[in-house]
Amino acid sequence: MSLGPERLARHIVGLPKSGIREFFDIVSTRRGVISLAIGEPDFDTPWHIREAAIASLEQGKSHYTGNAGLPELRRAIADYVRDRFGGDYDPAHEVLVTVGASEGLDLALRALLNPGDEVLFHEPCFVSYGPEIAMAHGVPVPVETRVEDNFRLSIAALEAKVTPRTRALLVNFPNNPTGAILGPEDVRAIADFAVRHDLILISDEIYAELTWGGKRHTSFAAVPGLKERLVLLNGYSKAWAMTGFRMAWVCAPAWMMDTILKIHQYQIMCAPTPSQYAALEAMRQPAEDMAPMLRAYEMRRNYLSAAFAEAGIPMHTPAGAFYAFPQVAKFGLSSRDFAVRLLDAENVAVVPGSAFGACGEGFVRCSYATGIDQLKEAAARIARFVKTL
Amino acid sequence: MVESLLEILRNNAKESPETMAKMLGVAPEAVSAEIARLEREGVIRGWQAIVNDDLLPKGHVTAVIEVRVTPEREGGFDRIAEQVSRFEEVDAAYLMSGGYDLLLFVGGESLLSVARFVSEKLATIHGVLSTATHFKLKTYKQSGVLMAKPGDDGRLAVTP
Numbered sequence A: 001m002s003l004g005p006e007r008l009a010r011h012i013v014g015l016p017k018s019g020i021r022e023f024f025d026i027v028s029t030r031r032g033v034i035s036l037a038i039g040e041p042d043f044d045t046p047w048h049i050r051e052a053a054i055a056s057l058e059q060g061k062s063h064y065t066g067n068a069g070l071p072e073l074r075r076a077i078a079d080y081v082r083d084r085f086g087g088d089y090d091p092a093h094e095v096l097v098t099v100g101a102s103e104g105l106d107l108a109l110r111a112l113l114n115p116g117d118e119v120l121f122h123e124p125c126f127v128s129y130g131p132e133i134a135m136a137h138g139v140p141v142p143v144e145t146r147v148e149d150n151f152r153l154s155i156a157a158l159e160a161k162v163t164p165r166t167r168a169l170l171v172n173f174p175n176n177p178t179g180a181i182l183g184p185e186d187v188r189a190i191a192d193f194a195v196r197h198d199l200i201l202i203s204d205e206i207y208a209e210l211t212w213g214g215k216r217h218t219s220f221a222a223v224p225g226l227k228e229r230l231v232l233l234n235g236y237s238k239a240w241a242m243t244g245f246r247m248a249w250v251c252a253p254a255w256m257m258d259t260i261l262k263i264h265q266y267q268i269m270c271a272p273t274p275s276q277y278a279a280l281e282a283m284r285q286p287a288e289d290m291a292p293m294l295r296a297y298e299m300r301r302n303y304l305s306a307a308f309a310e311a312g313i314p315m316h317t318p319a320g321a322f323y324a325f326p327q328v329a330k331f332g333l334s335s336r337d338f339a340v341r342l343l344d345a346e347n348v349a350v351v352p353g354s355a356f357g358a359c360g361e362g363f364v365r366c367s368y369a370t371g372i373d374q375l376k377e378a379a380a381r382i383a384r385f386v387k388t389l
Numbered sequence B: 001m002v003e004s005l006l007e008i009l010r011n012n013a014k015e016s017p018e019t020m021a022k023m024l025g026v027a028p029e030a031v032s033a034e035i036a037r038l039e040r041e042g043v044i045r046g047w048q049a050i051v052n053d054d055l056l057p058k059g060h061v062t063a064v065i066e067v068r069v070t071p072e073r074e075g076g077f078d079r080i081a082e083q084v085s086r087f088e089e090v091d092a093a094y095l096m097s098g099g100y101d102l103l104l105f106v107g108g109e110s111l112l113s114v115a116r117f118v119s120e121k122l123a124t125i126h127g128v129l130s131t132a133t134h135f136k137l138k139t140y141k142q143s144g145v146l147m148a149k150p151g152d153d154g155r156l157a158v159t160p
Helices: A019-027 A047-058 A071-085 A100-112 A129-135 A155-161 A184-196 A254-267 A273-282 A286-310 A335-346 A372-387 B002-011 B017-024 B028-040 B078-085 B111-122
Strands: A095-099 A118-123 A139-144 A166-171 A200-204 A230-235 A247-251 A364-367 B061-069 B090-095 B102-108 B128-135
Touching (some): A019 A335, A071 A247, A095 A100, A095 A254, A100 A129, A100 A166, A100 A200, A100 A254, A118 A155, A129 A139, A139 A155, A166 A184, A247 A273, A286 A372, A286 B002, A286 B017, A335 A372, A372 B017, B002 B017, B017 B028, B061 B078, B061 B111, B111 B128
Parallel strands (some): A118 A166, A166 A200
Antiparallel strands (some): A230 A247, B061 B102, B061 B128, B090 B102
16 A cells, blocks of 8 residues: 555545635735634733743643643632533533643544434534544534524524434534524523434533623523533633633533543643643633623624624624624625635635535624724725625 | 723723724714713813823933821811822822822923922922832833733634
8 A cells, every 4th residue: 555645544534624724824925914814812811810820830830630630620610610601510520621622522522422423513613513523433414504593503404404313413602603692592492402302412612701782691501401411611712812721621421521531531631731720810700801801892893793784794793702794695706705805905804604614605704803993994994895896 | 881981992092983883882972972971070081192201202200209298187188189289290199098198100301300399399398298209210001001012913814
Protein backbone atom coordinates (compact mmCIF):
# COMPACT_ATOMS: atom_id res chain seq x y z
CA MET A 1 0.00 0.00 0.00
CA SER A 2 1.55 3.31 -1.05
CA LEU A 3 1.74 6.35 1.19
CA GLY A 4 -1.10 8.72 0.43
CA PRO A 5 -4.68 9.60 1.27
CA GLU A 6 -5.77 5.95 1.09
CA ARG A 7 -3.67 5.35 4.19
CA LEU A 8 -5.70 7.92 6.18
CA ALA A 9 -8.85 7.25 8.19
CA ARG A 10 -11.70 7.17 5.68
CA HIS A 11 -14.32 8.62 8.01
CA ILE A 12 -12.07 11.65 8.62
CA VAL A 13 -10.82 12.17 5.07
CA GLY A 14 -14.42 12.22 3.92
CA LEU A 15 -15.36 15.12 6.19
CA PRO A 16 -15.97 18.43 4.40
CA LYS A 17 -13.58 21.29 5.09
CA SER A 18 -15.06 24.02 7.24
CA GLY A 19 -16.58 26.86 5.19
CA ILE A 20 -15.33 29.19 7.91
CA ARG A 21 -11.78 28.12 7.22
CA GLU A 22 -12.11 28.88 3.51
CA PHE A 23 -13.49 32.31 4.28
CA PHE A 24 -10.76 32.96 6.84
CA ASP A 25 -8.18 32.35 4.12
CA ILE A 26 -9.86 34.93 1.89
CA VAL A 27 -10.20 37.54 4.64
CA SER A 28 -6.65 37.12 5.91
CA THR A 29 -5.21 38.24 2.55
CA ARG A 30 -6.66 41.72 3.14
CA ARG A 31 -5.70 44.57 5.43
CA GLY A 32 -7.87 46.93 7.46
CA VAL A 33 -10.92 44.66 7.39
CA ILE A 34 -13.75 45.41 9.81
CA SER A 35 -14.65 41.92 10.88
CA LEU A 36 -18.13 40.92 11.97
CA ALA A 37 -17.00 37.33 11.43
CA ILE A 38 -15.52 36.66 14.84
CA GLY A 39 -17.22 34.12 17.08
CA GLU A 40 -15.65 35.23 20.34
CA PRO A 41 -16.03 38.16 22.73
CA ASP A 42 -14.10 41.35 21.94
CA PHE A 43 -13.71 41.95 25.68
CA ASP A 44 -10.57 40.75 27.40
CA THR A 45 -11.09 38.41 30.35
CA PRO A 46 -11.87 40.42 33.52
CA TRP A 47 -8.55 41.33 35.12
CA HIS A 48 -9.09 39.64 38.48
CA ILE A 49 -9.54 36.34 36.62
CA ARG A 50 -6.36 36.78 34.59
CA GLU A 51 -4.58 37.83 37.76
CA ALA A 52 -5.70 34.60 39.48
CA ALA A 53 -4.13 32.57 36.66
CA ILE A 54 -0.88 34.50 37.06
CA ALA A 55 -0.93 34.02 40.84
CA SER A 56 -1.48 30.27 40.42
CA LEU A 57 1.67 30.08 38.32
CA GLU A 58 3.61 32.14 40.83
CA GLN A 59 2.55 29.66 43.49
CA GLY A 60 3.87 26.76 41.44
CA LYS A 61 0.47 25.32 40.58
CA SER A 62 1.89 23.86 37.41
CA HIS A 63 1.04 20.20 38.04
CA TYR A 64 -1.76 17.85 37.00
CA THR A 65 -5.04 18.09 38.87
CA GLY A 66 -7.36 15.13 39.37
CA ASN A 67 -8.81 13.89 36.06
CA ALA A 68 -12.21 15.44 36.63
CA GLY A 69 -10.78 18.81 37.64
CA LEU A 70 -10.22 20.63 40.94
CA PRO A 71 -12.82 19.48 43.50
CA GLU A 72 -13.49 23.09 44.58
CA LEU A 73 -14.04 24.10 40.94
CA ARG A 74 -16.49 21.23 40.37
CA ARG A 75 -18.33 22.28 43.53
CA ALA A 76 -18.50 25.86 42.28
CA ILE A 77 -19.81 24.67 38.91
CA ALA A 78 -22.50 22.51 40.53
CA ASP A 79 -23.56 25.48 42.69
CA TYR A 80 -23.66 27.82 39.68
CA VAL A 81 -25.68 25.36 37.56
CA ARG A 82 -28.14 24.86 40.42
CA ASP A 83 -28.52 28.53 41.33
CA ARG A 84 -28.57 29.93 37.82
CA PHE A 85 -30.29 27.21 35.77
CA GLY A 86 -31.97 24.88 38.22
CA GLY A 87 -29.94 21.71 37.55
CA ASP A 88 -29.04 19.40 40.41
CA TYR A 89 -25.64 17.73 39.97
CA ASP A 90 -23.32 15.97 42.42
CA PRO A 91 -19.92 17.66 42.02
CA ALA A 92 -18.10 14.47 42.98
CA HIS A 93 -19.66 12.20 40.35
CA GLU A 94 -21.58 14.25 37.81
CA VAL A 95 -19.39 17.25 36.91
CA LEU A 96 -16.30 17.19 34.67
CA VAL A 97 -14.01 20.11 33.79
CA THR A 98 -13.11 20.00 30.08
CA VAL A 99 -10.95 21.77 27.53
CA GLY A 100 -13.70 23.81 25.91
CA ALA A 101 -17.28 22.70 25.41
CA SER A 102 -16.07 21.11 22.17
CA GLU A 103 -14.18 18.50 24.18
CA GLY A 104 -17.30 17.88 26.23
CA LEU A 105 -19.31 17.29 23.07
CA ASP A 106 -16.70 14.93 21.68
CA LEU A 107 -16.59 12.98 24.95
CA ALA A 108 -20.35 12.68 25.12
CA LEU A 109 -20.67 11.49 21.52
CA ARG A 110 -17.87 8.95 21.85
CA ALA A 111 -19.26 7.66 25.13
CA LEU A 112 -22.77 7.27 23.74
CA LEU A 113 -22.51 6.22 20.09
CA ASN A 114 -21.93 2.88 18.46
CA PRO A 115 -21.01 2.83 14.74
CA GLY A 116 -24.03 3.72 12.63
CA ASP A 117 -26.05 5.33 15.41
CA GLU A 118 -27.91 8.38 14.19
CA VAL A 119 -27.76 11.75 15.91
CA LEU A 120 -30.26 14.51 15.21
CA PHE A 121 -28.93 18.07 15.25
CA HIS A 122 -30.40 21.29 13.96
CA GLU A 123 -29.01 23.57 11.27
CA PRO A 124 -27.89 26.32 10.86
CA CYS A 125 -25.46 25.40 13.62
CA PHE A 126 -21.95 25.65 14.93
CA VAL A 127 -19.64 24.22 12.27
CA SER A 128 -18.29 21.27 14.23
CA TYR A 129 -21.46 19.39 15.16
CA GLY A 130 -21.80 17.27 12.02
CA PRO A 131 -18.08 16.41 11.87
CA GLU A 132 -17.94 15.67 15.62
CA ILE A 133 -20.77 13.17 15.23
CA ALA A 134 -19.06 11.56 12.23
CA MET A 135 -15.71 11.39 14.04
CA ALA A 136 -17.48 9.47 16.82
CA HIS A 137 -18.65 6.98 14.11
CA GLY A 138 -22.18 8.28 14.31
CA VAL A 139 -24.42 9.36 11.45
CA PRO A 140 -25.22 13.09 11.52
CA VAL A 141 -28.86 13.78 10.66
CA PRO A 142 -29.47 17.53 10.20
CA VAL A 143 -32.87 19.01 10.98
CA GLU A 144 -33.74 22.40 9.51
CA THR A 145 -34.74 25.38 11.57
CA ARG A 146 -36.45 28.18 9.69
CA VAL A 147 -36.57 31.93 9.88
CA GLU A 148 -40.38 31.70 9.91
CA ASP A 149 -40.10 30.00 13.33
CA ASN A 150 -37.45 32.48 14.51
CA PHE A 151 -35.06 29.53 14.07
CA ARG A 152 -36.57 27.60 16.95
CA LEU A 153 -36.52 23.83 16.63
CA SER A 154 -39.94 22.44 15.72
CA ILE A 155 -41.17 19.07 16.88
CA ALA A 156 -42.67 18.38 13.44
CA ALA A 157 -39.22 18.77 11.86
CA LEU A 158 -37.72 16.42 14.44
CA GLU A 159 -40.47 13.83 14.00
CA ALA A 160 -39.79 13.80 10.27
CA LYS A 161 -36.15 12.82 10.78
CA VAL A 162 -36.25 10.43 13.73
CA THR A 163 -35.74 6.71 12.94
CA PRO A 164 -35.28 3.51 14.96
CA ARG A 165 -31.50 4.12 14.66
CA THR A 166 -31.67 7.57 16.27
CA ARG A 167 -29.86 7.55 19.60
CA ALA A 168 -29.35 11.19 20.48
CA LEU A 169 -30.45 14.75 19.83
CA LEU A 170 -27.94 17.60 19.95
CA VAL A 171 -29.28 21.11 20.53
CA ASN A 172 -27.71 24.54 20.93
CA PHE A 173 -29.74 27.48 22.25
CA PRO A 174 -29.08 30.39 22.43
CA ASN A 175 -27.87 29.57 18.99
CA ASN A 176 -24.76 30.25 16.99
CA PRO A 177 -25.25 31.47 14.22
CA THR A 178 -28.93 32.49 14.30
CA GLY A 179 -29.20 34.17 17.72
CA ALA A 180 -32.38 32.14 18.35
CA ILE A 181 -33.45 31.12 21.83
CA LEU A 182 -36.09 28.68 23.08
CA GLY A 183 -39.01 29.53 25.33
CA PRO A 184 -39.95 27.31 28.30
CA GLU A 185 -42.69 25.65 26.21
CA ASP A 186 -40.19 24.81 23.42
CA VAL A 187 -37.82 23.28 25.95
CA ARG A 188 -40.60 21.19 27.44
CA ALA A 189 -41.75 19.97 24.02
CA ILE A 190 -38.23 19.02 22.93
CA ALA A 191 -37.62 17.22 26.23
CA ASP A 192 -40.89 15.31 25.73
CA PHE A 193 -39.76 14.38 22.22
CA ALA A 194 -36.48 13.01 23.59
CA VAL A 195 -38.32 10.93 26.19
CA ARG A 196 -40.92 9.71 23.69
CA HIS A 197 -38.22 8.40 21.36
CA ASP A 198 -35.89 7.29 24.15
CA LEU A 199 -33.10 9.63 23.01
CA ILE A 200 -30.16 11.08 24.89
CA LEU A 201 -30.34 14.86 24.77
CA ILE A 202 -27.05 16.74 24.46
CA SER A 203 -27.58 20.44 25.14
CA ASP A 204 -24.81 22.89 24.33
CA GLU A 205 -25.75 25.94 26.41
CA ILE A 206 -22.52 27.90 26.00
CA TYR A 207 -24.46 31.13 25.33
CA ALA A 208 -26.88 30.63 28.24
CA GLU A 209 -26.03 33.95 29.89
CA LEU A 210 -26.45 35.93 26.67
CA THR A 211 -30.16 36.58 26.20
CA TRP A 212 -31.78 39.89 25.33
CA GLY A 213 -34.96 41.86 25.60
CA GLY A 214 -35.62 40.76 29.17
CA LYS A 215 -35.84 37.10 28.15
CA ARG A 216 -34.12 34.49 30.32
CA HIS A 217 -32.53 31.27 29.15
CA THR A 218 -34.45 28.10 29.95
CA SER A 219 -32.06 25.24 30.56
CA PHE A 220 -32.85 21.62 29.83
CA ALA A 221 -31.26 20.99 33.23
CA ALA A 222 -34.36 22.45 34.84
CA VAL A 223 -36.77 19.98 33.20
CA PRO A 224 -37.97 17.53 35.87
CA GLY A 225 -37.11 13.91 35.15
CA LEU A 226 -34.80 14.66 32.20
CA LYS A 227 -31.49 14.47 34.02
CA GLU A 228 -30.85 10.74 33.46
CA ARG A 229 -30.85 11.27 29.69
CA LEU A 230 -29.27 14.74 29.55
CA VAL A 231 -25.71 15.84 28.82
CA LEU A 232 -25.36 19.51 29.71
CA LEU A 233 -22.47 21.45 28.15
CA ASN A 234 -21.45 24.94 29.20
CA GLY A 235 -18.30 26.89 29.89
CA TYR A 236 -16.48 30.14 30.43
CA SER A 237 -15.62 31.19 26.88
CA LYS A 238 -18.54 33.42 25.99
CA ALA A 239 -20.10 34.73 29.19
CA TRP A 240 -16.79 35.42 30.94
CA ALA A 241 -14.83 36.22 27.75
CA MET A 242 -12.35 33.41 28.47
CA THR A 243 -12.04 31.71 25.07
CA GLY A 244 -8.27 31.31 25.24
CA PHE A 245 -8.41 29.62 28.64
CA ARG A 246 -10.31 26.73 27.03
CA MET A 247 -12.39 26.12 30.14
CA ALA A 248 -15.75 24.38 30.11
CA TRP A 249 -17.71 21.68 31.85
CA VAL A 250 -19.91 18.66 31.31
CA CYS A 251 -22.75 17.80 33.66
CA ALA A 252 -24.12 14.29 33.16
CA PRO A 253 -25.73 11.56 35.26
CA ALA A 254 -23.31 9.24 37.04
CA TRP A 255 -24.15 6.24 34.81
CA MET A 256 -22.83 8.20 31.82
CA MET A 257 -20.11 10.17 33.54
CA ASP A 258 -18.01 7.07 34.39
CA THR A 259 -17.55 6.42 30.68
CA ILE A 260 -17.20 10.07 29.69
CA LEU A 261 -14.51 10.48 32.32
CA LYS A 262 -12.72 7.37 31.08
CA ILE A 263 -12.23 8.95 27.64
CA HIS A 264 -11.17 12.29 29.13
CA GLN A 265 -8.70 10.54 31.41
CA TYR A 266 -7.01 8.60 28.59
CA GLN A 267 -7.10 11.49 26.15
CA ILE A 268 -6.56 14.73 28.11
CA MET A 269 -5.56 13.67 31.65
CA CYS A 270 -6.90 16.93 33.05
CA ALA A 271 -7.77 20.45 31.95
CA PRO A 272 -4.84 22.91 32.22
CA THR A 273 -4.24 23.79 35.85
CA PRO A 274 -3.74 27.60 35.55
CA SER A 275 -6.96 27.79 33.53
CA GLN A 276 -8.78 25.87 36.25
CA TYR A 277 -7.63 28.39 38.86
CA ALA A 278 -8.78 31.20 36.59
CA ALA A 279 -12.17 29.47 36.27
CA LEU A 280 -12.38 29.12 40.04
CA GLU A 281 -11.84 32.87 40.37
CA ALA A 282 -14.46 33.45 37.64
CA MET A 283 -17.02 31.74 39.90
CA ARG A 284 -16.59 34.33 42.64
CA GLN A 285 -18.74 37.09 41.11
CA PRO A 286 -20.21 35.97 37.79
CA ALA A 287 -23.03 38.50 37.71
CA GLU A 288 -20.70 41.45 38.38
CA ASP A 289 -18.20 40.29 35.77
CA MET A 290 -20.78 39.71 33.09
CA ALA A 291 -23.03 42.73 33.61
CA PRO A 292 -21.03 45.35 31.68
CA MET A 293 -20.37 42.97 28.79
CA LEU A 294 -24.00 41.88 28.60
CA ARG A 295 -25.20 45.50 28.60
CA ALA A 296 -22.81 46.32 25.77
CA TYR A 297 -23.88 43.31 23.67
CA GLU A 298 -27.53 44.15 24.10
CA MET A 299 -27.07 47.77 23.01
CA ARG A 300 -25.06 46.66 19.98
CA ARG A 301 -27.73 44.11 19.10
CA ASN A 302 -30.35 46.87 19.30
CA TYR A 303 -28.18 49.07 17.13
CA LEU A 304 -27.58 46.44 14.48
CA SER A 305 -31.27 45.44 14.35
CA ALA A 306 -32.26 49.08 13.83
CA ALA A 307 -29.49 49.72 11.29
CA PHE A 308 -30.42 46.67 9.18
CA ALA A 309 -34.10 47.58 9.33
CA GLU A 310 -33.22 51.08 8.11
CA ALA A 311 -31.14 49.60 5.27
CA GLY A 312 -34.03 47.35 4.21
CA ILE A 313 -32.26 44.12 5.16
CA PRO A 314 -34.77 41.67 6.62
CA MET A 315 -33.81 39.95 9.86
CA HIS A 316 -35.51 38.08 12.68
CA THR A 317 -34.69 39.85 15.94
CA PRO A 318 -31.89 37.92 17.59
CA ALA A 319 -32.81 37.12 21.19
CA GLY A 320 -29.57 35.52 22.33
CA ALA A 321 -25.84 34.95 21.77
CA PHE A 322 -23.95 37.76 19.96
CA TYR A 323 -24.97 37.04 16.39
CA ALA A 324 -27.34 38.71 13.97
CA PHE A 325 -28.45 36.53 11.05
CA PRO A 326 -29.89 38.83 8.40
CA GLN A 327 -31.49 37.45 5.28
CA VAL A 328 -29.73 38.56 2.11
CA ALA A 329 -31.43 36.26 -0.39
CA LYS A 330 -33.48 39.14 -1.81
CA PHE A 331 -30.34 40.79 -3.17
CA GLY A 332 -29.97 37.97 -5.67
CA LEU A 333 -26.60 36.65 -4.54
CA SER A 334 -25.67 33.42 -2.81
CA SER A 335 -24.62 34.06 0.77
CA ARG A 336 -21.04 33.25 -0.17
CA ASP A 337 -21.06 35.68 -3.09
CA PHE A 338 -22.68 38.31 -0.90
CA ALA A 339 -19.92 37.91 1.69
CA VAL A 340 -17.11 37.91 -0.86
CA ARG A 341 -18.44 40.94 -2.73
CA LEU A 342 -19.09 42.83 0.51
CA LEU A 343 -15.51 42.15 1.52
CA ASP A 344 -14.29 43.24 -1.86
CA ALA A 345 -16.36 46.40 -2.06
CA GLU A 346 -16.38 47.61 1.53
CA ASN A 347 -13.75 45.61 3.43
CA VAL A 348 -16.31 44.24 5.86
CA ALA A 349 -16.21 40.55 6.75
CA VAL A 350 -19.36 38.57 7.53
CA VAL A 351 -19.69 34.80 7.43
CA PRO A 352 -21.84 33.19 4.69
CA GLY A 353 -24.79 31.41 6.31
CA SER A 354 -24.07 28.35 4.19
CA ALA A 355 -20.99 27.70 6.37
CA PHE A 356 -23.44 26.69 9.12
CA GLY A 357 -25.42 24.18 7.07
CA ALA A 358 -27.23 24.06 3.75
CA CYS A 359 -30.31 25.81 5.14
CA GLY A 360 -28.13 28.76 6.16
CA GLU A 361 -28.01 29.68 2.47
CA GLY A 362 -29.58 33.09 1.92
CA PHE A 363 -28.30 34.44 5.23
CA VAL A 364 -25.06 35.86 6.59
CA ARG A 365 -23.83 35.84 10.18
CA CYS A 366 -22.81 39.17 11.67
CA SER A 367 -21.17 38.98 15.06
CA TYR A 368 -21.69 41.99 17.29
CA ALA A 369 -18.82 41.02 19.54
CA THR A 370 -17.26 44.17 18.12
CA GLY A 371 -16.96 47.69 19.54
CA ILE A 372 -19.82 50.06 18.75
CA ASP A 373 -17.65 52.36 16.61
CA GLN A 374 -16.60 49.49 14.35
CA LEU A 375 -20.15 48.20 14.32
CA LYS A 376 -21.50 51.59 13.23
CA GLU A 377 -18.98 51.82 10.43
CA ALA A 378 -19.66 48.23 9.33
CA ALA A 379 -23.43 48.78 9.32
CA ALA A 380 -23.02 51.96 7.26
CA ARG A 381 -20.83 50.16 4.75
CA ILE A 382 -23.23 47.20 4.50
CA ALA A 383 -26.12 49.63 3.92
CA ARG A 384 -24.10 51.33 1.16
CA PHE A 385 -23.19 47.96 -0.36
CA VAL A 386 -26.73 46.61 -0.59
CA LYS A 387 -27.81 49.78 -2.41
CA THR A 388 -25.46 48.78 -5.24
CA LEU A 389 -27.09 45.36 -5.69
CA MET B 1 -33.00 54.28 30.05
CA VAL B 2 -31.01 56.75 32.19
CA GLU B 3 -28.37 54.27 33.29
CA SER B 4 -27.80 52.84 29.82
CA LEU B 5 -27.69 56.34 28.36
CA LEU B 6 -25.12 57.50 30.91
CA GLU B 7 -23.08 54.35 30.30
CA ILE B 8 -22.91 55.16 26.59
CA LEU B 9 -21.99 58.79 27.27
CA ARG B 10 -19.33 57.85 29.81
CA ASN B 11 -17.72 55.77 27.08
CA ASN B 12 -18.14 58.34 24.36
CA ALA B 13 -19.67 61.72 25.11
CA LYS B 14 -19.69 62.51 21.38
CA GLU B 15 -22.00 59.62 20.46
CA SER B 16 -24.78 60.93 18.21
CA PRO B 17 -28.41 60.89 19.39
CA GLU B 18 -29.28 58.80 16.31
CA THR B 19 -26.81 56.07 17.25
CA MET B 20 -27.80 56.12 20.90
CA ALA B 21 -31.44 55.89 19.91
CA LYS B 22 -30.71 52.73 17.93
CA MET B 23 -28.70 51.26 20.78
CA LEU B 24 -31.46 51.94 23.28
CA GLY B 25 -34.40 51.13 21.02
CA VAL B 26 -36.02 54.58 21.35
CA ALA B 27 -36.49 57.64 19.14
CA PRO B 28 -33.60 60.14 18.71
CA GLU B 29 -35.82 62.91 20.08
CA ALA B 30 -36.30 60.91 23.28
CA VAL B 31 -32.52 60.67 23.69
CA SER B 32 -32.03 64.40 23.17
CA ALA B 33 -34.84 65.20 25.59
CA GLU B 34 -33.38 62.89 28.21
CA ILE B 35 -29.91 64.46 27.87
CA ALA B 36 -31.42 67.93 28.15
CA ARG B 37 -33.24 66.87 31.32
CA LEU B 38 -30.06 65.42 32.83
CA GLU B 39 -28.21 68.66 32.07
CA ARG B 40 -31.04 70.75 33.50
CA GLU B 41 -31.13 68.72 36.69
CA GLY B 42 -27.37 68.90 37.05
CA VAL B 43 -26.76 65.15 36.74
CA ILE B 44 -24.62 65.84 33.68
CA ARG B 45 -22.38 68.70 34.80
CA GLY B 46 -20.40 69.22 31.64
CA TRP B 47 -18.66 67.73 28.63
CA GLN B 48 -14.89 67.34 28.59
CA ALA B 49 -12.13 65.70 26.59
CA ILE B 50 -9.94 63.09 28.27
CA VAL B 51 -6.45 64.48 27.64
CA ASN B 52 -3.18 62.70 28.28
CA ASP B 53 -1.08 65.67 29.45
CA ASP B 54 2.06 63.55 29.24
CA LEU B 55 1.96 63.82 25.47
CA LEU B 56 1.65 67.60 25.28
CA PRO B 57 4.78 69.54 24.26
CA LYS B 58 4.13 72.17 26.90
CA GLY B 59 4.83 70.90 30.39
CA HIS B 60 1.90 70.33 32.71
CA VAL B 61 2.21 69.38 36.36
CA THR B 62 -0.43 67.61 38.37
CA ALA B 63 -0.28 67.30 42.13
CA VAL B 64 -2.41 65.51 44.68
CA ILE B 65 -2.63 67.43 47.93
CA GLU B 66 -3.83 66.05 51.23
CA VAL B 67 -5.19 68.83 53.44
CA ARG B 68 -6.02 68.69 57.12
CA VAL B 69 -8.44 71.40 58.24
CA THR B 70 -10.30 72.39 61.37
CA PRO B 71 -14.03 71.79 60.94
CA GLU B 72 -16.23 74.69 61.92
CA ARG B 73 -19.01 74.70 64.45
CA GLU B 74 -21.55 75.58 61.78
CA GLY B 75 -21.30 73.70 58.49
CA GLY B 76 -18.39 71.38 59.31
CA PHE B 77 -15.99 71.19 56.37
CA ASP B 78 -18.27 72.68 53.72
CA ARG B 79 -17.34 76.36 53.87
CA ILE B 80 -13.61 75.80 53.77
CA ALA B 81 -13.93 73.04 51.14
CA GLU B 82 -15.95 75.34 48.89
CA GLN B 83 -13.50 78.17 49.43
CA VAL B 84 -10.61 75.92 48.38
CA SER B 85 -12.57 74.55 45.41
CA ARG B 86 -12.99 78.04 43.95
CA PHE B 87 -9.31 78.33 43.07
CA GLU B 88 -8.95 77.66 39.36
CA GLU B 89 -5.79 75.62 40.04
CA VAL B 90 -7.98 73.04 41.79
CA ASP B 91 -9.36 70.48 39.31
CA ALA B 92 -11.06 68.27 41.88
CA ALA B 93 -11.72 68.41 45.60
CA TYR B 94 -13.12 65.68 47.83
CA LEU B 95 -13.88 65.29 51.54
CA MET B 96 -12.21 62.09 52.69
CA SER B 97 -12.32 59.66 55.58
CA GLY B 98 -9.04 58.74 57.24
CA GLY B 99 -5.84 60.61 58.13
CA TYR B 100 -6.66 63.86 56.35
CA ASP B 101 -9.80 65.75 55.42
CA LEU B 102 -9.64 67.19 51.90
CA LEU B 103 -8.05 65.62 48.84
CA LEU B 104 -7.25 68.07 46.04
CA PHE B 105 -6.15 67.50 42.48
CA VAL B 106 -4.23 70.56 41.41
CA GLY B 107 -2.82 71.42 37.99
CA GLY B 108 -0.16 73.95 37.03
CA GLU B 109 2.40 74.81 34.42
CA SER B 110 5.39 73.95 36.57
CA LEU B 111 6.44 72.58 39.95
CA LEU B 112 7.05 76.15 40.99
CA SER B 113 3.55 77.35 40.15
CA VAL B 114 1.99 74.48 42.11
CA ALA B 115 4.37 75.06 45.03
CA ARG B 116 3.45 78.73 45.01
CA PHE B 117 -0.25 77.89 45.06
CA VAL B 118 0.24 75.65 48.08
CA SER B 119 2.43 77.99 50.09
CA GLU B 120 0.79 81.29 49.20
CA LYS B 121 -2.88 80.44 48.73
CA LEU B 122 -3.80 77.10 50.24
CA ALA B 123 -1.68 76.97 53.41
CA THR B 124 -2.55 80.50 54.37
CA ILE B 125 -6.31 79.88 54.52
CA HIS B 126 -7.61 80.19 58.05
CA GLY B 127 -8.48 76.71 59.29
CA VAL B 128 -5.97 74.81 57.13
CA LEU B 129 -3.78 72.91 59.57
CA SER B 130 -1.38 71.13 57.22
CA THR B 131 -0.82 70.09 53.59
CA ALA B 132 1.07 67.18 52.00
CA THR B 133 1.76 67.57 48.27
CA HIS B 134 2.50 64.62 45.94
CA PHE B 135 3.46 65.21 42.32
CA LYS B 136 2.26 62.93 39.55
CA LEU B 137 5.08 61.26 37.63
CA LYS B 138 3.23 59.45 34.85
CA THR B 139 -0.38 58.74 33.85
CA TYR B 140 -1.36 55.11 33.23
CA LYS B 141 -5.11 55.44 33.34
CA GLN B 142 -7.45 58.41 33.49
CA SER B 143 -11.25 58.60 33.60
CA GLY B 144 -11.37 54.85 32.98
CA VAL B 145 -9.19 55.06 29.87
CA LEU B 146 -5.83 53.31 29.66
CA MET B 147 -3.24 55.73 28.29
CA ALA B 148 -1.14 53.04 26.60
CA LYS B 149 -1.82 52.82 22.85
CA PRO B 150 -4.16 49.91 22.19
CA GLY B 151 -2.65 47.00 20.28
CA ASP B 152 -4.65 45.06 17.70
CA ASP B 153 -7.46 43.19 19.39
CA GLY B 154 -5.61 39.88 19.36
CA ARG B 155 -8.36 37.84 17.71
CA LEU B 156 -8.36 35.90 14.46
CA ALA B 157 -10.38 37.73 11.81
CA VAL B 158 -12.81 34.84 11.25
CA THR B 159 -13.73 32.21 13.83
CA PRO B 160 -16.68 29.83 14.13
